Amino acid sequence: MTKISFDVIVCGGGLGGIACAIGLKRKGHSVTILEGSSALNEVGAGIQMPPNSVKVLKEYGIFDKFLPYVTKPKNIILRRFDTGAVLSKTPLDPDMTENYKNPYLLIHRADYQRLLYESAVELGIEYKVNSRIASVDQEAATVTLVDGTVYKADIVVGADGIRSKVRDTAVVTEETVLPLPSSNCAFRATVPRDEMLSDPVIAHLMSDVNSNCWIGYRRHVMAYPIRNGEMYNIVMSHPGQASIGKWNEPGNVDEMRNHYKNFDPVVCQLLTHVKTVLKWVLADLPMLPRWVSDSGKVVLIGDAAHAMLPYLAQGAAQAIEDGASLSDELDKCSSASDIPDALRKFERRRKRRTETIQAGARKNGHIWHLPDGEEQEERDALMKQRDGHNPDQWSDRDFQKWLFGWNAFTD
Ligand SMILES: Cc1cc2nc3c(=O)[nH]c(=O)nc-3n(C[C@H](O)[C@H](O)[C@H](O)COP(=O)(O)OP(=O)(O)OC[C@H]3O[C@@H](n4cnc5c(N)ncnc54)[C@H](O)[C@@H]3O)c2cc1C
Incomplete structure (x- = not known):
C-alpha cells in the first residue's frame, strides 16, 4: 500500500493537540496547529503522567527530553482527611514500572506543554498562536478564525478543550453540548523546595516521594513534588464555583485554608506556606452521540470529546x-476517500474506553468524598482488603491493569 500524506489542521494547541500533531507528523502528514492564545499556556500546576501516556511519548521518541523534569513517586497513598492515617497504598515504583514497563511520573504542566511544543517544532509542525477558531465547515473541511482567516485541510482535528468550537459548529450541531459542572472546584498551589525543607513538619513530603491524597467529606487534598523535586504541588478539591474552561482564575488563600481547617495537621501546616492559589471548576462532558462529523472529515479528541473529572488523573x-490511535488509523489509508472510515474506526476504538474512564473518575469522586458514617467505614474496610479489589478505581487490580497497561497504538 502506498503511504499517503494528508493536510491536517489541529484546532487547539494544548497537551492533547500538540501530542496528536506529533503522532500525525511522524506518520508523514503535514500538520498545522491553530491555538487561540497569544502564547503557550503556562499553567502553574502539576500533572500526573501515568504509564499509558508515558508509553506513547516513548514510542514518539521524545520521552528522554522529559527525564530531567519529572519526579517518580513510590506510591499513591490515600489517607484519612483528619488524622492522615493510611487508608490505601498503591505501589508505583518499582512495582508499576515493572508491571507496565513504563513508570508513573509527576511533572509541571508548563514543562509538559513546553517539551511537547519543542518536539513538535523540531519535527516541522507549524504552531500558530493568536489563531482563535470561530467555526469549522465540516463539508469543506475549512476552519474560520475570528479574524476571518480561512484554512483548508483534508482533516480537521478538534482538540480545543471542554468548550470546543469544533464540536459545536461541525460535529454535534443539533444541540449545544453543555459541560457538566460538578459541585466542586480545585484550588491549585505550589510551594518551593527550600520552603518545604525549612519546615520540619512537612520536610518529609519532599524526601519520601509519594502522591498523597487526604480524603474527606466533599473535599480532598492531593499533593506531590514536581519539577524533579524543585517544588511541591497541591490540588485541593472543595465545594465551590468558578468559570468552566478557565485554567488561571485566582482564588482566595484564606477561603482555601478555611476549607481544610479540620484536616491532618500536616496538611494545615503545608497550607500555611501557600501564598497564592489558582481556582478551577471541575467539570466533565456528557456522553457525546459522535466524535466524527457527517462528512467524515472532522474529528474530536481530548477534552473536546471526553472531558473528565480529575479523580483518576x-x-x-x-x-x-487519542493522538496515537488516530495516527495509527490514518496510517492505514491509501487515499483521501478512506479518511471517513479511518476517523470512524478511531472513534470506535476510543469512545468506550474514555467513557469508562469518565465513569471511573466520577465513581472515585463519590467514594473519596463520603461523609463519615457507615458507608465510609465500609469503604475504608474494603480498601484494606488484600484480594486486589479496591473501591478506589486507581488501586483496583483489574481496573488499574486495563487503565495503565493500555497500548494506544494497538489495543
Ligand atoms: C484540577 C485538574 C487536575 C488534572 N490533573 C490531571 C492529571 O494529573 N493527569 C492527567 O492526565 N490529566 C489531568 N487533568 C486533565 C487534563 O488537564 C485535561 O484533560 C487536558 O489538559 C486536556 O487536554 P486537551 O488538549 O484536550 O484540552 P486543553 O488542555 O483544554 O487544551 C485546549 C487548547 O485549545 C485552545 N483553544 C480553546 N478554544 C479555542 C479556540 N476557539 N480556538 C483556538 N484554540 C482554542 C486552548 O487555548 C488550549 O490551548 C486535570 C484537570 C484538572 C481540571
Missing part, C-alpha cells in the same frame, strides 16, 4: 492516547 493521558 487521566484527562491528558487519554488525550495523548
Whole structure:
C-alpha cells in the first residue's frame, strides 16, 4: 500500500493537540496547529503522567527530553482527611514500572506543554498562536478564525478543550453540548523546595516521594513534588464555583485554608506556606452521540470529546492516547476517500474506553468524598482488603491493569 500524506489542521494547541500533531507528523502528514492564545499556556500546576501516556511519548521518541523534569513517586497513598492515617497504598515504583514497563511520573504542566511544543517544532509542525477558531465547515473541511482567516485541510482535528468550537459548529450541531459542572472546584498551589525543607513538619513530603491524597467529606487534598523535586504541588478539591474552561482564575488563600481547617495537621501546616492559589471548576462532558462529523472529515479528541473529572488523573493521558490511535488509523489509508472510515474506526476504538474512564473518575469522586458514617467505614474496610479489589478505581487490580497497561497504538 502506498503511504499517503494528508493536510491536517489541529484546532487547539494544548497537551492533547500538540501530542496528536506529533503522532500525525511522524506518520508523514503535514500538520498545522491553530491555538487561540497569544502564547503557550503556562499553567502553574502539576500533572500526573501515568504509564499509558508515558508509553506513547516513548514510542514518539521524545520521552528522554522529559527525564530531567519529572519526579517518580513510590506510591499513591490515600489517607484519612483528619488524622492522615493510611487508608490505601498503591505501589508505583518499582512495582508499576515493572508491571507496565513504563513508570508513573509527576511533572509541571508548563514543562509538559513546553517539551511537547519543542518536539513538535523540531519535527516541522507549524504552531500558530493568536489563531482563535470561530467555526469549522465540516463539508469543506475549512476552519474560520475570528479574524476571518480561512484554512483548508483534508482533516480537521478538534482538540480545543471542554468548550470546543469544533464540536459545536461541525460535529454535534443539533444541540449545544453543555459541560457538566460538578459541585466542586480545585484550588491549585505550589510551594518551593527550600520552603518545604525549612519546615520540619512537612520536610518529609519532599524526601519520601509519594502522591498523597487526604480524603474527606466533599473535599480532598492531593499533593506531590514536581519539577524533579524543585517544588511541591497541591490540588485541593472543595465545594465551590468558578468559570468552566478557565485554567488561571485566582482564588482566595484564606477561603482555601478555611476549607481544610479540620484536616491532618500536616496538611494545615503545608497550607500555611501557600501564598497564592489558582481556582478551577471541575467539570466533565456528557456522553457525546459522535466524535466524527457527517462528512467524515472532522474529528474530536481530548477534552473536546471526553472531558473528565480529575479523580483518576487521566484527562491528558487519554488525550495523548487519542493522538496515537488516530495516527495509527490514518496510517492505514491509501487515499483521501478512506479518511471517513479511518476517523470512524478511531472513534470506535476510543469512545468506550474514555467513557469508562469518565465513569471511573466520577465513581472515585463519590467514594473519596463520603461523609463519615457507615458507608465510609465500609469503604475504608474494603480498601484494606488484600484480594486486589479496591473501591478506589486507581488501586483496583483489574481496573488499574486495563487503565495503565493500555497500548494506544494497538489495543
Ligand atoms: C484540577 C485538574 C487536575 C488534572 N490533573 C490531571 C492529571 O494529573 N493527569 C492527567 O492526565 N490529566 C489531568 N487533568 C486533565 C487534563 O488537564 C485535561 O484533560 C487536558 O489538559 C486536556 O487536554 P486537551 O488538549 O484536550 O484540552 P486543553 O488542555 O483544554 O487544551 C485546549 C487548547 O485549545 C485552545 N483553544 C480553546 N478554544 C479555542 C479556540 N476557539 N480556538 C483556538 N484554540 C482554542 C486552548 O487555548 C488550549 O490551548 C486535570 C484537570 C484538572 C481540571
